[in-house]
Structures are given as structure tokens and as C-alpha cells.
Amino acid sequence: MDNRTPAKSLGYLLIVVLIPVAGVIIYLFFGLNFRKKKLYTKKIEQDAAMFSATKQQKVLDSENFLKKNKDLLKGKEPIIKFLLNEALSPLYPVEKIKLLLNGNEKFEMLLAELEQAKNHIHLEYYIYEDDVIGNKIKDILIRKVKEGVRVRFIYDAFGSHAIKKQLEKELLEAGIEIYPFYSIKFFLLSNRIYYRNHRKIIVIDGNIGFVGGINVGDRYLNNGKSKELFWRDTHLMVKGGAVAGLQSTFIADWNFCSGSKLKITKELFPHIEGFQHDALVQIAVSGPDSPMANIMFSYFAAINSALEKLYITTPYFIPNESILNAIKRSALSGVDVRLLVPGEGDSKFVNAASCSYYEELLSTGVRIFRYQKGFVHAKTITVDDNLSIIGTANMDIRSFYLNFEVNAMVYDKRLNQELKTAFINDIKQSKELKLGVWSKRNQLKKFGDASARLVSSLL
Secondary structure (H helix, E strand, O other), X not given: OOOOOHHHHHHHHHHHHHOHHHHHHHHHHHXXXXXXXXXXXXXXXHXXXXXXXXXXXXXXXXXXXXXXXXXXXXXXXXXXXXXXXXXXXXXXXXXEEEEEEHHHHHHHHHHHHHHOOOOEEEEEEOOEOOOHHHHHHHHHHHHHHHOOOEEEEEEEOOOOHHHHOOHHHHHHHOOOEEEEEOOOOOHHHXXXXXXXXXXXXXXXXXXXXXXXXXXXOHHHOOOOXXXXXXXXXXXXXXXXXXXXXXXXXXXXXXXXXXXXXXXXXXXXXXXXXXXXXXOEEXXXXXXXXXXXXXXXXXXXXXXXXXXXXXXXXXXXXXXOHHHHHHHHHHHHOOXXXXXXXXXXXXXXXXXXXXXXXXXXXXXXXXEEEEEOOOEEOOOEXXXXXXXXXXXXXXXXXXXXXXXXXXXXXXEOHHHHHHHHHHHHHHHOOEEEOOHHHHOOOOHHHHHHHHHHHHOHHHO
């Protein structure tokens, strides 16, 4: 009956048929979520009540931005209107926006901004490690609390389970408010791996925000001290009006996790004067609490809006049929479509499933590059010269329907060019697949990839 994603249901049915007893056990542990409907229905009701008072003004402001910035937003009106009408994701002006490549750039700027906090710091992470960088941030948070700054922290109970041992205790004792998202009692037997909070958000004083693919951990620093592969990732810093979108997302999640009733106040949503509208941002969110798969639909609309260039970077490429067909249609229409994926992913099974899509994409003219320098974990899209997408959502079923995700939709030509340049630099560190060579892989390998694809909706 839980058939919102038929591919997922069919995947579990296939497992049950192939391995009847074990398949049923796997489904009971990992496929079911008895409390999900009740929990997330309540969350939807809370979110709607909190933002209903400001909905009309947000819509009016966004429509005015649309009218005043027709040249900048040309061809992207359907995406903007979908996110505005369906997900109440307004258009926001920004004072400053900066692309951050890899953990080195992100953490350098993040630490500096945290030190400047005066009123509040909000953090929300899928993975937060109890390591050098994790403790460096922890020390700042504790110091800021002593200075009178209010710190609220949400961590995903699955992705950040390691901080339960010591770091969470230190934060609580220091006066930091910290809550797990959808807590887990028995980690090894968890049946909640699907409905996780995959978001990475920091909001400082309601005016500085960070969002993107980089969690908190030493592995993202590429400083030579970790045995991990070189980690290629992308994050975004925004200052100004667009931070309200990240703040709204955090508060909705905070109220759900903590049972609090944070409301819209001047401290959380400071009045920010208008800026030059040469850059506008929408914050797209989706998850099990979304009536529609907002991020999947925004990806679909963005891909279909491409007239000249479409550059996609994703670590996990397991698209649904709609996204796959949209990419192929763009390539067949003459759009320069390029896809950057890891040379070898961190999961052989996921990597095999991704490989099963490459031949049909190559045959339509899509250029595919496999990153060789390390592991590419960025989730970005550039469309033509006026849209960039940077966020947490992978191009797979899990991100589309099962996890809580957040993306920044940036309408800005300067940032678009910067992200495009980063993409070109990445493909110089990559190996391009050629249809003639790829199609001649041995049949056993093709069979393995095809088999992985059959259950790819469960990955």
C-alpha cells in the first residue's frame, strides 16, 4: 500500500520472491516505517500553521522579483513558479553569495563567521564527526554560548550516531540545545535508514547561511592527515534575504525534533534591506513530509529548461524514468549535456547500478566523465548561463522520495560561470567514457550492472 515509489515496492517484492524468508525479514527491518505517516503528517500540519501568516506576502514579493528580473530569469519561470506555488519557496535577493570548493574553503569561512555570531547559531547536519574539525566547531559553539549566543543543533541520529558517546554530552553540559532527528535506539537493527535528515544547514544571526554537500568531518579537509581519498565537494555561503529560506527549513525541523514552537521573530528573521537583484535564490526542500517530490520536480524542470548547456555532478546516479528521459531529451535536442560521476563510488553495488544507465545516455549524445582524482561528492547542476543548483540532494530515489533534502536554486550569471569553471576543471581530472568502448564491456559485467539496477530503488 506504500506505493508512492512503485520502483521501491517492486524492488522489495523481487527480494521477497528470490529469497522468501530472508526477504521478508529485510523488508520488515528496512522497508517498513510504522510511525512515518503519523509523525510526518503532524510535521506537515505544524509547518503549514507556522508560515501561513506570511505566505501571501512571500508570493507577492516573488512575483515582483519575477517582473523586475525578466532578463536574468528568462526560461526559468516554470521552475520558479512550481517551487513558489507547490513548495512555498519564495525568490529572495542576496547581499553576497560565495561558491566554496571542498572542505578547506568551507571550514575556513565557516569558522570565521561562527566567531562573529551575536544572537544565535543554528546547525543541522546529516554527518557530524567527533574528530578534529568537529571539536574545533564544538569549542567555538561552547565559547559563543558563554557570550550569550543561543545555539541550537540538530543531528541525524543515523548519520551522526558517533557523537552520542561524548560530544553530545559536552554540548549539553555547556548549555547548547541539541536534538537528534528521528532517534535510533538500536543502531545495528535500525529500520529507519531510509527516512533520514540528509540536510547540511548553518544559519548565523538570521543573516549568514551555509548549505551544500559537505558534512562536518576531517575526511572533507584534504589535508593529508586522513587516509581517505581526495574528497571533491561543493558548498555555498549566502548572506542577506535568502538566508530566510534556510532559517525556515531549520525551524520547521527544530520544532519537529524538539517539540518546541519557535515562531517568526525579528531575531530569527531580521529585516534585511533590498539589494541589487542581479542574484536571486530559492531554497528548495523536500522529504517524506512533502506532498510532492519538490526537488525531483525542480531537477526535472531545470533539465528541460536547458537550451545550450547542462552540466550535472552527482556521486550517486540512479535516476527515475522521468529524470532519465529528460536528460536524454535534452541531449537529443542539441544541448551540450555532460555528466560527472565518481570513477569508483563508495558502494560497489550503487556504482554498478549507475553504470547500467551509461550506454543509453551515451547513445543519445550525453558526455559522461568519471572522476579519477578521488571521490566526487558534489551535488550540482548548471543550466545555460543563469541557473545553478547546489545542495544536498543526489540524483537518486533516496534523495527524491525518502530523505529530507535541501537545495539552493541560484539565478545568477556570475556564480553560474564560477560553477561551470569548476566543472571544467573537474573533467580535466576525469576519464571520458566513449560509446564504442563502453558498449563492448564483457557480458558478465553488463549482467551484474543490470541486476543491480533491478533493485536500485532500494539503494
